Amino acid sequence: MTFWQGLTQRARAGLIAGIVLIVLATAALAWWTFRTEYQVLFADLKPQDAQAMTTELERLKIPYRLGDNGTAILVDKATVHATRIKLMGKELPLQGAVGLELFNNTDFGMTEFAQKINYQRALQGELTRTIQSLSEVREVRVLLALPEQGLFKQATSKATASITLTMRQGLALRPEQVVGVQRLVAAAVPGMAMQDVTIVDSHGVALTRHETGNAEGDASSARLDLKRDTEAYLSRKVTAVLDRSFGPGQALASVDVTLNMDQIRTTTEDVLPAANRAGLQSTGVVVRERETLRDAGSALDTRVTDSGGPRGGSAQRDVEYAVGRRVEQVVSQPGSIRRVQVVAVVRKALDAAQEDQLRKVIAAAVGATLERGDTVVVQSLAGAAMQSAEPAAALAPAATDGGEFAPAAGAPGSDKSAPEMLHWLIAAIVIVVLAFLVLRAGRRAPAPRERRDPAPLSEAERAAALRRVRDWVREPAGSTSAGNRRQPG
Secondary structure: OHHHHOOOHHHHHHHHHHHHHHHHHHHHHHHHHHOOOEEEEEOOOOHHHHHHHHHHHHHOOOOOEEEOOOOEEEEEHHHHHHHHHHHHOOOOOHHHOOOHHHHOOOOOOOOHHHHHHHHHHHHHHHHHHHHHOOOOEEEEEEEEEOOOOOOOOOOOOOOEEEEEEEEOOOOOOOHHHHHHHHHHHHHHOOOOOHHHEEEEEOOOOEOOOOOOOOHHHHHHHHHHHHHHHHHHHHHHHHHHHHHHHHOOOOEEEEEEEEEEOOOEEEEEEEEOOOEEOOOOEEOOEEEEEEEEEEEOOEEEEEOOOOOOOOOOOEEEEEEEEEOOEEEEEEEEOOOEEEEEEEEEEEOOOOOHHHHHHHHHHHHHHHOOOOOOOOEEEEEEHHHHHHHHHOOHHHHOOEEOOOOOEEOOOOOOOOOOHHHHHHHHHHHHHHHHHHHHHHHHHHHHOOOOOOOOOOOOOOHHHHHHHHHHHHHHHHOOOOOOOOOOOOOOO
């Protein structure tokens, strides 16, 4: 108590502030030491998955927190890996589907219909988990339509499947990936063909294309796909060349391709000659040879060889040859390029030589040729802006005495533009200097002094002043000189 009374007011305040700071620092250190640091256990969860996991965490009495608007679960950093392994070993119904673990606990009292339904649910769940393992896919929903079969009843329909895919932001499945998903589902379901699997995205757009009875519609769709794929391939090649030349994002390319979709079948048939006129030697194969001999009114038909011949009378010889025949058939598949049109837009200013060189490079990249009628157009945005910036006033004629045209005011080569610009520049400099001087004078001007009212006079001072004024008024004008004239105080 004596110590406290012996302290000054400032010392007492400092002592109290020091004690408070020590207590706060101790509490903060204790909180920092014994606090629980939470780490993400699972993220990007759907509501049903988050509900299943939190229920299991509460059953295991593991503290947790929800983050990212309920789509993430956080637990203690020291136990995050052990907790994740425990949850994954519980066979929770994640992704809103159950797999073949549905048959781990067999119920002998279950009916055959319930067994079929459970098998279908398990198959759908396994397919869902398999498809969702793709990095581009965020959510999957698989529905199977299995034909009903019985002991004395054969299935009259075939199994089909419908799959709905929700892609991650900015990602999409390639055509070969879509075909792979079709084959995966068809191989997992008995009696299902790849054409029986329909895949759509979250917007309802079909990612698969099936053969229909409309041959013209299928052909048109195939032609459009081939045209789009060809243009995309050539556009990527031109874009790669432009990006390497001017940098990414400094040029834009567009390719239009005209394809020859006609299937041409050409058949060439050549006939080989039967004999050579020069030597009269047969070049074909002898099929039949007949020689007729006539001697003394009797006819004798015989078949002889090349070494034999008639000895008398008249003879007639008939020879048949197998003429050679060659048939060549050439089939030209549709899809050949008939014409290519390329447009490249560059932000950098290019002269005529550079544009011509760039045109040759782009033509070589896409395989464009003048003989086929291909077109390659190169346009510079900077050059177009410079051309459009030239106003009509720069080209407008100003009449002179000689009838010639002089450049307008402000145009390149005008004699009046330079003096006018100089006058405007001098006026701007004068205005800036005057403004600077006014601001500087305003800063240096002394602050006005405060006007003080005179202090009131006392009674004695007022009587003395009044007496002096009376003496000055009563005093004659000539009694004193101008230098000794009394002035009122």
